[in-house]
Amino acid sequence: MSMIEFHDVEKYYGKFHALKDINLTIERGEVVTIIGPSGSGKSTLLRTINGLERISSGQLIVNNFDLADKKTNMNKIRKNVGMVFQHFNLYANKTILDNITLGPLMVLKRDKAEVEKEAYDLLDMVGLKDQAKKYPAMLSGGQKQRVAIARSLAMKPAAILFDEPTSALDPEMIGDVLDVMQTIAKEGMTMVVVTHEMGFARRVGDRIVFMADGQILEDASDVNGFFDHPKEPRAQEFISKILNH
Amino acid sequence: MFTILFDHASELFSGLGYTLGASFIALIGSLVLGTLFALMEIGQHKWVRVIGRAYVEVVRNIPLLVITMGFYVIVPMFIVQVDGFTAGTIGLTIYTSAFIAETIRSGIQSVSSGQMEGARSVGLTYYQAMFHIIFPQAIKIVIPPLGNQFINLVKNSSILAFVAGFDLMYQGKIIANSTFNTFDTYLAVGLLYLIVTMPLSYLMRFLEKKWKTA
Numbered sequence: 133m134s135m136i137e138f139h140d141v142e143k144y145y146g147k148f149h150a151l152k153d154i155n156l157t158i159e160r161g162e163v164v165t166i167i168g169p170s171g172s173g174k175s176t177l178l179r180t181i182n183g184l185e186r187i188s189s190g191q192l193i194v195n196n197f198d199l200a201d202k203k204t205n206m207n208k209i210r211k212n213v214g215m216v217f218q219h220f221n222l223y224a225n226k227t228i229l230d231n232i233t234l235g236p237l238m239v240l241k242r243d244k245a246e247v248e249k250e251a252y253d254l255l256d257m258v259g260l261k262d263q264a265k266k267y268p269a270m271l272s273g274g275q276k277q278r279v280a281i282a283r284s285l286a287m288k289p290a291a292i293l294f295d296e297p298t299s300a301l302d303p304e305m306i307g308d309v310l311d312v313m314q315t316i317a318k319e320g321m322t323m324v325v326v327t328h329e330m331g332f333a334r335r336v337g338d339r340i341v342f343m344a345d346g347q348i349l350e351d352a353s354d355v356n357g358f359f360d361h362p363k364e365p366r367a368q369e370f371i372s373k374i375l376n377h
Numbered sequence: 378m379f380t381i382l383f384d385h386a387s388e389l390f391s392g393l394g395y396t397l398g399a400s401f402i403a404l405i406g407s408l409v410l411g412t413l414f415a416l417m418e419i420g421q422h423k424w425v426r427v428i429g430r431a432y433v434e435v436v437r438n439i440p441l442l443v444i445t446m447g448f449y450v451i452v453p454m455f456i457v458q459v460d461g462f463t464a465g466t467i468g469l470t471i472y473t474s475a476f477i478a479e480t481i482r483s484g485i486q487s488v489s490s491g492q493m494e495g496a497r498s499v500g501l502t503y504y505q506a507m508f509h510i511i512f513p514q515a516i517k518i519v520i521p522p523l524g525n526q527f528i529n530l531v532k533n534s535s536i537l538a539f540v541a542g543f544d545l546m547y548q549g550k551i552i553a554n555s556t557f558n559t560f561d562t563y564l565a566v567g568l569l570y571l572i573v574t575m576p577l578s579y580l581m582r583f584l585e586k587k588w589k590t591a
Contacts, residue, residue, distance in 0.1 A: 182498060211500040221495030225513045234509065235499035280495075287499055 133196055135160045135291055135322045136181055141190035143176060143346075150176045152346040154190070160290070163323045165333040165355075168343035169370060174326040177343065178293050181324065182206075182213045195290050211239055214284025214292040218299050220276040222268035228255070228279050229264040232286045240287070247286070254282040258312050274305025278312055291322035298329055310336075330374060334359060342367045381561045382568075385552045392548030393569050399466045399544060400531045400573070406470035407530065411477025418482045421503065429478070436475035441536055444468045449540040465537035465544070473530045480526060484519035485511055517588045524581030528574050535570075545569055 136158040143151035151173050158164050166174045179185040181194055183206035192199040195212045222231050232251040236242045255261045258278035260271075268276055277297055284292050294313065298306045310332050317323055317336050327333060333340055333355060340358050342350040344366045352358035362368045382389065417429025436444070445468030453459055459467075488511050496506035538546035549566035553559045 184494060184498065206497075207500045207502060210498055215498040217491060217495065217498075219489075219491050221489075221491035221498075223492065223495060223510050225510065234496075235501070238505055238509070239500040283499065 134158060134193075135162070135195060136324070137191070137193040139191040139193075141180070141192055142188045143173075143180065143185065144188045150346050151180070151187070154348060156341065156348060156351065158291075158322065158324060160322050161320045162338050163317045163321075163325070163336055164339045164341060165337040166324065166326045166341045166343060167328070167330070167333060167370070168349075172343040173346040174343050175295050176346075178215075178295050178324060178326050181291075181293055182210050182215055184215070207239070211287060212290045214287055214289040216277070216280050216284055216292060216294045216297050218296040220268070220273070220280045220300075222276055222279055222283070224268055227265055227267055228260070228271070231268065231279060232283045235283065235287050251282070251286060254285055255279075257315070258282050259308070272305060273301045274308050277301065277305075277309045281309070281312055281316070285316070291324065292316070294323065294325040294327065296326050296328065298327065328374070330359065342370070344370070381552065381556065381558060382565045385548075385556075385562075388548045388552060389545065389565065389569060392543065392545035393573070395462060395537065395543045395547075396531070396534050396545040396570075397573065399462065399469060399534045399537055399542065402466050403469040403473060403530055403534065404527055406466075407473035407477050407526075410470065410474035412481055414474065414478035415481035415485065416507075418478065419485060433475045433478050436471055437479070439472075441468065441472045441533055442539060444472050445536050445540055461541035462537060462543060465534070465540050465542040468540075469530065469534055469536060473526060473533070476526050476529075477523065480519050480522045481515065484515040484522075487518055488514045517585075520581060520585045520588065524578065524585070527577055527581065531574050531577065532570065 134157045136156070138154045138156040141151055141154040142149070154177065166177065168174050176185055180187050180192060180199070183199055187200060190200065194209055197204050197209050199209065223234065226234060229248065229251055232254060233244070233247045236247040236250075237244060252261060252264065255264055258281060260275055260278055260282075263271060263275065263279075268279070271279065297313070298309050301309065306329070310329060313323070313325070313332070314336050325332070325337070337355050339351070339353050340355045341348055342358070342362070342364065349364045350358065350362065350367050358367075359371060362371050414429050414432050417425050418433065420426050420429060445465055448459065448468045449461060449464035452464070492510050492514065493506055496510045497503070501509070534544060535546035537544035538550055541547065545566055549562050553562040556562065
């Protein structure tokens with residue numbers, strides 16, 4: 133079974149047609165980047181995968197759960213599919229350590245000592261072991277985002293969704309976050325990344341999806357080929373705008 | 378004024394006791410009710426929101442005196458006999474709960490929606506996220522307006538005087554009527570209210586400062 137399967141998915145906000153006839157399959161271990169102009173439905177698409185947005189029609193299977201089925205418990209999907217947000221969304225009232233351990237303790241009901249040890253290992257991996265007792269407000273954007281990644285990893289998810297993880301960061305912070313993401317990708321994590329970091333898409337992505345106006349216009353396994361010769365006119369326009377600014 | 382205070386100390390302090398009692402009960406009651414209706418106002422089901430909203434709008438737009446009279450006059454006619462203290466305290470609780478609900482609702486809604494999404498995205502349920510993430514942040518925000526509500530509540534407890542609730546205001550009225558020393562009596566009553574509200578005011582400021590740093 134594939135990790136994520138969209139079949140003929142439509143999404144409306146009232147009359148606004150946000151996602152149009154989405155068909156997309158993502159295999160386990162794949163790193164898929166989604167690019168496109170703003171308002172093209174990238175984030176909406178991503179947010180349907182862990183049920184933060186409901187689809188209007190079609191079929192969406194994530195880790196063998198049917199998300200179109202109203203009886204499906206969304207919390208079970210979210211346990212298995214992590215999410216990293218543009219604005220980090222760390223819990224402002226909890227320390228860095230507690231941010232990471234809250235999910236494993238409350239949702240997975242795991243042992244506290246064990247969870248904390250793993251949390252320190254994760255913080256070590258993202259280079260923030262000495263920040264464990266601080267609060268999110270005391271950290272820089274890049275540090276917060278690395279904590280957010282550690283928080284989603286602590287749940288040992290089957291996949292992680294990244295919603296423009298570096299868009300809110302100062303330029304000099306971006307590299308550290310992308311390095312952490314690359315490390316995770318190398319370890320075989322299934323990742324869906326909405327991003328404007330074309331370098332990351334090229335280096336790390338196994339596949340690239342180009343969206344515009346709620347549609348998937350291109351879905352290319354040859355990432356470098358896509359950047360060098362995009363087929364769709366909208367993609368050509370987008371790429372040339374990004375590369376020539 | 379001091380003559381009044383000393384000569385009528387027992388009545389005044391008994392009144393103060395009733396005022397404190399009614400205020401304390403109403404404070405706890407309205408905080409519980411207010412939190413409940415605040416949660417309903419932002420609830421996940423439409424009809425729950427409608428009920429929460431309707432309660433708040435109806436209650437906060439009726440004068441406190443009318444609500445209290447309702448419990449003192451109408452409830453005994455149909456349901457059960459209640460004394461003035463009970464009717465007054467219930468009226469005060471219901472009335473204040475609508476304002477507290479609005480205060481808490483706005484506090485919860487001023488916590489960034491990303492906090493809820495962050496919590497839901499790791500699989501916490503709505504109520505777990507509310508309890509562990511949203512509420513602790515909202516509390517800090519609502520402490521100052523909540524303090525206003527609590528102080529208003531203590532002062533509004535003078536409504537008990539209208540339904541024979543034996544509170545401070547009620548005793549003041551009786552003393553003023555028997556001594557004809559209206560000025561001094563109400564001065565003493567005012568002073569006794571201050572003795573209750575000032576520490577409350579400072580307590581809220583203390584909590585505000587204490588929780589700001591965390």
